[in-house]
Amino acid sequence: xxxxxxxxxxxxxxxxxxxxxxxxxxxxxxxxxxxxxxxxxxxxxxxxxxxxxxxxxxxxxxxxxxxxxxxxxxxxxxxxxxxxxxxxxxxxxxxxxxxxxxxxxxxxxxxxxxxxxxxx
Amino acid sequence: xxxxxxxxxxxxxxxxxxxxxxxxxxxxxxxxxxxxxxxxxxxxxxxxxxxxxxxxxxxxxxxxxxxxxxxxxxxxxxxxxxxxxxxxxxxxxxxxxxxxxxxxxxxxxxxxxxxxxxxxxxxxxxxxxxxxxxxxxxxxxxxxxxxxxxxxxxxxxxxxxxxxxxxxxxxxxxxxxxxxxxxxxxxxxxxxxxxxxxxxxxxxxxxxxxxxx
Numbered sequence: 001x002x003x004x005x006x007x008x009x010x011x012x013x014x015x016x017x018x019x020x021x022x023x024x025x026x027x028x029x030x031x032x033x034x035x036x037x038x039x040x041x042x043x044x045x046x047x048x049x050x051x052x053x054x055x056x057x058x059x060x061x062x063x064x065x066x067x068x069x070x071x072x073x074x075x076x077x078x079x080x081x082x083x084x085x086x087x088x089x090x091x092x093x094x095x096x097x098x099x100x101x102x103x104x105x106x107x108x109x110x111x112x113x114x115x116x117x118x119x120x
Numbered sequence: 121x122x123x124x125x126x127x128x129x130x131x132x133x134x135x136x137x138x139x140x141x142x143x144x145x146x147x148x149x150x151x152x153x154x155x156x157x158x159x160x161x162x163x164x165x166x167x168x169x170x171x172x173x174x175x176x177x178x179x180x181x182x183x184x185x186x187x188x189x190x191x192x193x194x195x196x197x198x199x200x201x202x203x204x205x206x207x208x209x210x211x212x213x214x215x216x217x218x219x220x221x222x223x224x225x226x227x228x229x230x231x232x233x234x235x236x237x238x239x240x241x242x243x244x245x246x247x248x249x250x251x252x253x254x255x256x257x258x259x260x261x262x263x264x265x266x267x268x269x270x271x272x273x274x275x276x277x278x279x280x281x282x283x284x285x286x287x288x289x290x291x292x293x294x295x296x297x298x299x300x301x302x303x304x305x306x307x308x309x310x311x312x313x314x315x316x317x318x319x320x321x322x323x324x325x326x327x328x329x330x331x332x333x
Binding site: 026027029030031033034036037038041043072075078079082087088092093094096097099100101104105107108113115 | 134135136139140141142143144145146147148149150153154155156157160161164165
């Protein structure tokens with residue numbers, strides 16, 4: 001799967017020397033990939049996404065803090081845009097979050113954490 | 121083979137951080153609505169697995185290969201020795217370094233929770249999180265290693281370490297032959313992520329090593 005051509009238009013995106021996205025924690029790579037897939041599935045255009053992310057970054061401060069917290073803003077913007085698009089109501093995400101939390105707590109350490117009847 | 125930590129954390133449950141829960145909630149919702157295809161998502165994430173964090177672990181191993189005092193400190197207190205180089209996990213995980221020798225090979229298993237020292241090793245490979253890998257690594261480590269292209273002499277003992285929420289392991293692979301003249305930096309290039317999990321060996325030096333980097 002390829003990345004959107006417009007990737008370079010993403011505000012403040014942390015990149016490595018080869019121009020690829022770089023992450024400091026695994027979940028960041030995952031939420032990045034989710035965003036790219038949602039875009040490719042037609043949920044939003046990349047410019048809608050960059051506008052949403054830009055607004056979130058601007059709201060949060062002056063942007064001078066470097067890349068620290070960048071993907072925290074990213075996930076805020078992603079949840080916000082999905083809500084705007086009517087894909088994910090806040091209540092739905094909160095319920096799923098609770099379900100995952102309960103699944104994790106009920107899972108003995110070392111076993112894969114799964115939601116019953118959902119992803120295998 | 122011996123299997124450590126077989127007991128002792130059976131009562132332990134897994135725990136996901138708040139941000140991990142949010143990411144999972146998003147993934148579940150988008151998957152259920154058909155916007156996200158989990159295998160394709162795994163593929164995409166896999167392409168970034170080398171992009172998470174610098175290759176901190178490789179530098180730790182290269183230093184242990186070249187500096188006997190450092191090696192000793194690393195084996196004694198890996199958390200402190202790794203922190204010496206400026207690498208600390210956000211989760212403050214306790215690290216233990218286990219060294220491969222001619223007689224003993226170490227490999228590490230865990231599963232889907234955050235029991236993986238990503239600040240040292242980068243992003244875990246997708247297979248690492250699979251249930252079959254975990255159960256087979258414990259039951260048949262030699263077979264799993266063979267599938268990864270690693271064949272060890274019959275008399276090499278294989279120790280499987282089970283990561284817990286409290287303890288994460290770093291395998292110090294054996295230093296390849298013919299690397300006497302290499303710098304620490306060149307040596308670090310030979311240390312793959314898999315070799316630090318124990319599912320691979322450090323790479324042999326190439327004749328042109330260093331020239332193409």
